[in-house]
Amino acid sequence: MPQTITLTLSPKQAADTKFYTSLAARRLGISDTQIALIRVVKRSIDARSRAVKVNLSLEVFVDGDAQPEPLHFDYPNVAGATPVAIIGSGPAGLFAALRLIELGLRPMIFERGRDVSTRKTDIATINRGGDVNPDSNYAFGEGGAGTYSDGKLFTRSKKRGDYNKALQTLVYYGASPEILYEAHPHIGTDKLPYIIAAIRKRVIECGGSFHFDSRVTDIIIKNGRACGVMIGDTAVEAAAVVVATGHSARDIYRMLHAKGVLLEAKPFAMGVRIEHPQRLIDSIQYHMPERGEYLPAAAYSLVNQVGGRGVYSFCMCPGGFIVPAMTSAEESVVNGMSPSHRGSPYANSAIVTEVRPEDFAHLHEEFGVLAGLEFQTRFEHAARAAGGERQVAPAQRVSDFVAGRASHTLPKTSYIPGITCSRLDEWMPDFIATSLRKGIESFGRRMRGFVTSDAVVIGVESRTSTPVRIPRDKQTLMHPTVEMLFPAGEGAGYAGGIISAALDGERIAEAVKAQIG
Ligand SMILES: Cc1cc2nc3c(=O)[nH]c(=O)nc-3n(C[C@H](O)[C@H](O)[C@H](O)COP(=O)(O)OP(=O)(O)OC[C@H]3O[C@@H](n4cnc5c(N)ncnc54)[C@H](O)[C@@H]3O)c2cc1C
Structure with a gap:
């Protein structure tokens, strides 16, 4: 039977297999050479205190222990099957x-x-x-x-x-x-x-x-x-x-x-993508000016209630890119993606708020159970119009969005089709703009520096969940x-x-x- 051990290490130590193997051996009272196999079973980063730590749970197999079987799946041939x-x-x-x-x-x-x-x-x-x-x-x-x-x-x-x-x-x-x-x-x-x-x-x-x-x-x-x-x-x-x-x-x-x-109609969520310089998010989350080579691009997860309505971050992409995720040329829809190394200089995330059936009740008579779908579509069309009927997306500096004033310039972005200045609150439904503004403001109190003119909100993130249930x-x-x-x-x-x-x-x-x- 392998023995399990959890070590709390610095990011550099956690990246050094030789180091943690020796430490595990010492803790278990055996020599390094007795270890036949050591494997990580859980790795998490603890950035709550000033010095960031990595918790590493290890399974240590010594000589004679049965080692884990390689992964295998059995798939029969189903050519003539139902x-x-x-x-x-x-x-x-x-x-x-x-x-x-x-x-x-x-x-x-x-x-x-x-x-x-x-x-x-x-x-x-x-x-x-x-x-x-x-x-x-x-x-x-x-x-x-x-x-x-x-x-x-x-x-x-x-x-x-x-x-x-x-x-x-x-x-x-x-x-x-x-x-x-x-x-x-x-x-x-x-x-x-x-x-x-x-x-x-x-x-x-x-x-x-x-x-x-x-x-x-x-x-x-x-x-x-x-x-x-x-x-x-x-x-x-x-x-x-x-x-x-x-x-x-x-x-x-x-x-x-x-x-x-x-x-069936169901509640869903809509909002914007927010994009910060990744260095800024790293410095807030890891409490250091540079994250160095042993820590991954930092992420965040934020949630709050604004007037009884949830506002939250969703699908955060550290070191990622914002992408045009529309399925038709009449819409503006953005989303986020990252490569495996998460090496881009930008951090993006959806910031969305709840949309409830009562918010689109005015569309119910004409569209019935598909009223939410219509509400979502109109939101995307409004964003497209604000972007100039192109893939270019409407955007505002985060500090301006929170303060309710127009942006006249915008920071650089990862969004390849480009962004253009737009006051988002002028064309978004009021309840969405207000929830997002107050939500982002509250996130700024939790993460100092989150509300900044170096960050941008981009419209719109409308496809986080479906407005219709089958x-x-x-x-x-x-x-x-x-x-x-x-x-x-x-x-x-x-x-x-x-x-x-x-x-x-x-x-x-x-x-x-x-x-x-
Ligand atoms: C840019 C982007 C980034 C995302 N990042 C993440 C992430 O990091 N992590 C995460 O958990 N989720 C992420 N998501 C969400 C995630 O992709 C979805 O939750 C997930 O793919 C849903 O799976 P699904 O199989 O239900 O539907 P989908 O993945 O949407 O697949 C539906 C498929 O049905 C096909 N289809 C639709 N209509 C028809 C038709 N009439 N006939 C034939 N085929 C049809 C579509 O072409 C599509 O291939 C992301 C989404 C996007 C767009």
Whole structure:
């Protein structure tokens, strides 16, 4: 049996394997040479006091201890097995596919966008201010919204499934083993596409199929039972249909609504991206002018209540970039991503506030259950207009936004299409502008220097969560009124983030298996 030991070290010591191996040996009363294997099982940074510390939990195997087995997954060949249609190849769709294979069913993945490498060229076009391909962009395409992202893997919903298995699956397909022990693991946008492609390869090797440029335009429902999908004029039959289309697939919500499939309005969140110099965030969080070579780019997580409404930071990307994440040329939508080394000189994060059904009650009569979707769309259109009907995004210095005055110049930004001065409170709904202003002001009291003219707020961050739920039965996880229709992931309203969507996809695969047998 390995022994577990926790050491509290300086960042430099924690980066020195020889140092901590010797220290662990001394603490355990053995010599260095008796250690057959030492592995980190948890690493976290404690920056609460002046001197930043790293807590390292280690498993120490001495000669004779059975060593851990290398990762291995068993995927049977499912070529002739019962077919299950999965709409969308985001984390929910991909993890549903892998789990279906483990359970002996044959996944057929229909993806409106392109494979990860072709998708890159569409994204480059958007960054240059060119056309937005409505089927291939930062939200749509192989791997879903998380492919070109920071790849943060932390989730608050670990109880929803086997979190460790999900991380191990990602390592199996090429992620760094560090994600297994980091307190806040992330993969990085430079590595994610390779992992996604490796999953696709395995699904195909096992007899599953991938169909790119295949936007599902309808779901075939006969006698209250989903039995296939339409891609334009082509019908594909399946024993079950998993809808894992993410929260940007507005056409899917509209199609389901038009067919009379039950949907529900839900609260969601919208706001802005905020961007600071990473050095500033490092100096606030680590209490030192320079973080040096042994500490990662610092992150933060902030939350407050403003007039009974939550305001919080979300999807923080240390050492990252702000990206144009719209799915149509009429919208302005921003989001954030980081490479694995998180080496950019900028730190960005969403700062969003709750949007409740009563906030868009005025749209209910005309848009019914899709009123929230309309409210979200109008917010994005307003941002586009404020940016001059281009990919250029409206922006304001943080100190000006908090003080309620216009900015006449802006600091440098990582946002490639560029930013332009705009008073955000002049075109945002009042309750959003007020919540954000007061929220950011309060964050400035918690992190001295957060409210500064060197930082900028950029509009708009509107796709943090879906305004519409595709409901499901608590027991069967099927849609309550359409048999064999399985809503999954973030677009269905049951996940928020890469890992929770992946875990939800696995759960849905198990629910499909329970029905098919
Ligand atoms: C830039 C960016 C950065 C992000 N960073 C992080 C992060 O660091 N950590 C984190 O946890 N989360 C992050 N997120 C959020 C995360 O990506 C999502 O929560 C997650 O991808 C949701 O997974 P999903 O499978 O439910 O849906 P999605 O990933 O949205 O996948 C849905 C898929 O369905 C496809 N689709 C939609 N409609 C159709 C149709 N009609 N026919 C066929 N296919 C269709 C889409 O093309 C897409 O590939 C980020 C998102 C963005 C945009």
